[in-house]
Amino acid sequence: MVYRPINSLHAVLLAGTVPLFLGVLLADLAYSSTYEIQWKNFASWLLVGGLVFAGLTLLFAVIDLVRITPRTGRLIIYTVILLVLWVLGFINALVHASDAWASMPSALILAWIVALMAIAATWMGFSRAHAGVRE
Amino acid sequence: MKRLICAFVFCAFMAACGGRDPDAAQYGSAPPLPEPQKQLFPTMKIAEPAAWGGRKPVVPAGYSITAIATDLAIPRQTLILPNGDILVAEGRGGNAPKLTPKDVIAARIKAKGTSPVKGGNRLTLLRDADGDGTYEVKSTFAEDLNAPYGLALIGSQLFVANQDALVRFEYQEGLTRPSSAPVKVTDLPSALNHHWTKALTASADGRFLYVGIGSNSNITERGMTAEVDRAMVWQIDAQTGAHKPYATGLRNPTALTIHPVTGQLWAVVNERDEIGPNLVPDYLTSVQEGGFYGWPYSYWGKNVDTRVKPEDPQKVASALQPDYALGSHVAALGVAFSQPSMGARFAEGVFVGEHGSWNRGDPSGYKVVFVTFQNGRPVGEPIDFVTGFQADGKTFGRPVGVTVDPRGALIVADDLSNTIWRVTPVEAVASPDAATAAPPQ
Numbered sequence: 414m415v416y417r418p419i420n421s422l423h424a425v426l427l428a429g430t431v432p433l434f435l436g437v438l439l440a441d442l443a444y445s446s447t448y449e450i451q452w453k454n455f456a457s458w459l460l461v462g463g464l465v466f467a468g469l470t471l472l473f474a475v476i477d478l479v480r481i482t483p484r485t486g487r488l489i490i491y492t493v494i495l496l497v498l499w500v501l502g503f504i505n506a507l508v509h510a511s512d513a514w515a516s517m518p519s520a521l522i523l524a525w526i527v528a529l530m531a532i533a534a535t536w537m538g539f540s541r542a543h544a545g546v547r548e
Numbered sequence: 549m550k551r552l553i554c555a556f557v558f559c560a561f562m563a564a565c566g567g568r569d570p571d572a573a574q575y576g577s578a579p580p581l582p583e584p585q586k587q588l589f590p591t592m593k594i595a596e597p598a599a600w601g602g603r604k605p606v607v608p609a610g611y612s613i614t615a616i617a618t619d620l621a622i623p624r625q626t627l628i629l630p631n632g633d634i635l636v637a638e639g640r641g642g643n644a645p646k647l648t649p650k651d652v653i654a655a656r657i658k659a660k661g662t663s664p665v666k667g668g669n670r671l672t673l674l675r676d677a678d679g680d681g682t683y684e685v686k687s688t689f690a691e692d693l694n695a696p697y698g699l700a701l702i703g704s705q706l707f708v709a710n711q712d713a714l715v716r717f718e719y720q721e722g723l724t725r726p727s728s729a730p731v732k733v734t735d736l737p738s739a740l741n742h743h744w745t746k747a748l749t750a751s752a753d754g755r756f757l758y759v760g761i762g763s764n765s766n767i768t769e770r771g772m773t774a775e776v777d778r779a780m781v782w783q784i785d786a787q788t789g790a791h792k793p794y795a796t797g798l799r800n801p802t803a804l805t806i807h808p809v810t811g812q813l814w815a816v817v818n819e820r821d822e823i824g825p826n827l828v829p830d831y832l833t834s835v836q837e838g839g840f841y842g843w844p845y846s847y848w849g850k851n852v853d854t855r856v857k858p859e860d861p862q863k864v865a866s867a868l869q870p871d872y873a874l875g876s877h878v879a880a881l882g883v884a885f886s887q888p889s890m891g892a893r894f895a896e897g898v899f900v901g902e903h904g905s906w907n908r909g910d911p912s913g914y915k916v917v918f919v920t921f922q923n924g925r926p927v928g929e930p931i932d933f934v935t936g937f938q939a940d941g942k943t944f945g946r947p948v949g950v951t952v953d954p955r956g957a958l959i960v961a962d963d964l965s966n967t968i969w970r971v972t973p974v975e976a977v978a979s980p981d982a983a984t985a986a987p988p989q
Contacts, residue, residue, distance in 0.1 A: 448772075448857040448858055449771070450768070450769065450770065450771035450772075451771065453648075453769075454647050454648055456896065457648045457650070458648070458649065461649050467767055504588070505590065506649070507588045510648070510649070510650035510768050511586070511587075511588075511590075511822065511855075512765070512767045512768075512769040512822055512855055513765075513767050513768045513769045513855045513856060513857065514854065514855045514857040515586065515767075515822070515823075515854075515855040533594075534636065536811075
């Protein structure tokens with residue numbers, strides 16, 4: 414059994430989702446406790462960045478899913494997490510687009526879910542038992 | 549889970565594109581107000597501009613309409629001078645930066661529904677010297693202004709409300725071009741200028757000017773500090789330029805006028821968006837000195853808007869209810885009291901120019917309506933006066949400012965087709981007495 418880490422660009426993109434979606438969460442927490450609108454602006458842009466990174470990561474995961482046989486359960490779960498994360502993140506972007514406090518509390522709830530999913534996906538992506546393992 | 553999410557996203561799209569928003573008949577002093585809605589996508593129906601071609605706006609039987617000036621550069625408000633000349637303020641203002649991804653996207657979408665022409669930043673003079681209804685002179689009266697909008701004449705002083713300052717020209721009858729540059733009366737709040745238009749009217753005695761200053765956001769999404777000196781009407785001493793807030797909480801007071809008999813200040817105000825097709829009605833109201841009209845904390849009196857944090861229950865408790873609802877999202881941008889020379893049916897009341905909606909599946913506005921007055925108060929439902937700006941899914945024009953020419957004409961500025969329209973009774977009404985005696989239509 415040969416351990417092959419995931420493609421380095423895939424790795425960079427995947428790792429980037431954590432600080433971005435964590436940033437969304439922290440900025441939303443700051444907005445919800447201070448009502449200072451600039452935190453919401455930060456959250457909105459970090460979310461766009463997160464979606465770009467997560468979207469490209471998802472693309473890599475799908476390519477892996479197609480290329481690598483046999484498809485392991487972990488690879489499938491990893492891809493599904495990225496997909497759900499991206500969809501929820503996109504919905505959160507729409508939620509953030511509603512004016513002022515109209516985005517709350519949905520924005521904060523989604524930010525928590527998406528940040529935790531980004532951490533989970535990254536954990537899986539870099540673990541030794543990941544899809545990149547060739548048997 | 550995936551299916552659930554797909555269904556969710558699909559519903560959101562359907563809600564955004566979905567068609568029919570029934571007319572809630574939100575007119576008068578007690579409009580029905582539905583519960584606010586949360587929408588993932590704000591409902592949008594952007595006007596699709598098209599040339600008038602052979603068409604013309606539609607006016608009631610007994611009236612005719614002609615285009616007296618075309619190819620203008622975004623005409624907004626007009627002023628009838630004592631000799632019958634018409635001044636047209638042309639321009640496009642606003643310099644609010646795009647702060648969020650939404651700002652970037654929404655600006656692109658909304659721009660599709662407006663004219664691509666560059667704002668003129670000038671005043672154009674139209675003259676019909678022989679009184680035949682053809683305005684044979686169209687010349688530049690003043691240029692290098694900064695998005696001029698409100699216009700008012702007090703004696704020999706012509707006041708122009710630029711988007712950043714109130715300025716004054718010396719004027720005498722027949723003047724076609726002032727010899728000197730304008731003099732600044734006072735600066736006006738201009739930071740960001742999300743709602744940039746500065747509506748203007750003069751008090752009946754000529755001592756004061758009133759300037760309408762719109763909010764810097766839909767509903768405080770640019771932060772509370774951006775709203776200092778916004779969403780209010782200023783009273784300005786015409787000679788000294790000293791100002792004070794005259795009334796506050798008026799989200800976007802886009803046109804002001806004085807009742808010809810009572811001398812009372814009236815305004816049309818554009819209310820907030822993105823809480824549903826039938827919220828919040830734009831309105832026509834008398835403006836009470838010292839009055840607070842709700843924005844941003846509440847709408848139509850004391851209905852709290854939960855999008856605003858921190859809340860201010862004390863302000864909400866003091867909020868006045870406006871006089872007359874015009875309907876949600878109609879975007880009233882012009883108001884003018886009528887005169888008997890307009891004919892008996894439209895002799896007493898106000899004309900209101902409605903630029904038209906974006907935040908509604910079924911468009912509202914896109915017409916000029918007449919609101920009848922009795923004993924100095926608006927009554928009944930608005931009556932369509934100029935329509936036909938939209939047909940077959942296309943939009944040919946969007947009314948802005950309306951002005952009544954005492955000789956018996958309504959002047960309508962159209963900032964989509966860059967046209968000035970003139971509506972006249974087919975048979976001129978000789979005098980107020982004759983107007984009252986005219987048979988009903």
